[in-house]
């Protein structure tokens with residue numbers, strides 16, 4: 408008999424799932440609690456745990472942050488871009504232990520969208536989903552007696568989200584021919600119902616307009632949020648503004664660009680991964696180096712510094728809400744730049760437990776700040792649509808949520824409502 412155990416499902420972040428079949432035992436995600444979380448990270452007994460493999464849904468710290476604690480004998484599975492993003496982080500933070508693990512092919516196995524693999528008697532198929540991480544997967548696990556779908560984090564309002572329900576019906580449900588017994592579904596937004604659904608496409612429109620009026624922009628955004636970076640990049644392109652960033656950010660962006668190019672060229676016909684990679688071209692993103700001299704630049708045919716180009720054409724510079732970047736803003740203070748904050752608003756709210764004093768102080772000192780952000784998570788409406796499309800035969804477990812009970816009030820089919828389980 409297959410057994411499912413969810414740890415920390417009633418919080419956003421640090422949620423861990425263990426699925427045991429008659430022969431195998433697989434863990435999904437092993438991340439850290441989010442900042443401000445009440446309890447300590449889960450103490451997992453690896454010795455007694457008997458885990459055969461750990462699957463990572465994506466590269467956010469609340470899902471993969473504790474990978475170094477996993478004993479070397481246990482293989483871990485993750486997407487290629489997840490591995491690259493984590494490697495770049497390890498490189499720049501000089502984390503040699505993490506680097507060693509990530510570069511070890513005996514320990515790290517790369518998964519690909521819609522390509523199944525087996526761990527003992529469990530057949531596993533990853534499906535690429537839209538999220539604020541570029542490389543995020545839902546996992547379908549088929550044991551001899553159960554079919555289980557674990558959504559990981561997902562949403563529908565990014566560049567690759569519009570086919571989600573179709574993907575579930577077509578690839579996962581095979582037009583009704585495959586039944587899913589158990590659904591584990593993320594419910595982040597169930598406790599953030601007042602946050603309005605603002606899509607990347609909406610933000611692109613607003614941002615294109617904003618850049619028309621302000622051509623000197625500092626952008627505070629996660630360096631691994633490929634969709635939002637793509638949105639600002641496109642808005643900048645439409646206004647003939649170049650994007651600049653720390654070499655670390657440029658390296659992360661390079662991974663998204665490379666992956667998108669690969670899919671564009673090799674997999675045009677394949678839709679299991681969402682099939683749309685256009686926005687991630689990122690050809691005109693440059694490492695921030697204002698003093699750098701660019702020889703015989705463009706039509707001018709003369710040497711010019713990066714700063715002169717920035718001052719002439721405008722810029723969108725990706726920064727962090729962190730001390731050292733203050734100097735970057737000060738350098739261009741005379742141009743009256745604006746600062747766009749494109750991260751979750753909760754970090755700036757002193758009432759919220761994830762309140763980040765450092766961010767708040769940084770932004771308070773910035774002058775003109777504009778807030779523009781799309782959520783990385785599915786709206787309550789989409790959560791209901793996914794539940795209805797998956798039509799779980801036995802049970803629905805809300806995970807990664809602080810408000811699981813809200814699930815009962817969503818617009819889901821009556822016969823499914825009784826299948827909601829709380830761990």
Ligand SMILES: [Zn+2]
Nearest residue numbers: 420467469560
């Ligand atoms: Zn998460």
Ligand SMILES: [Zn+2]
Nearest residue numbers: 465467540560
């Ligand atoms: Zn996430």
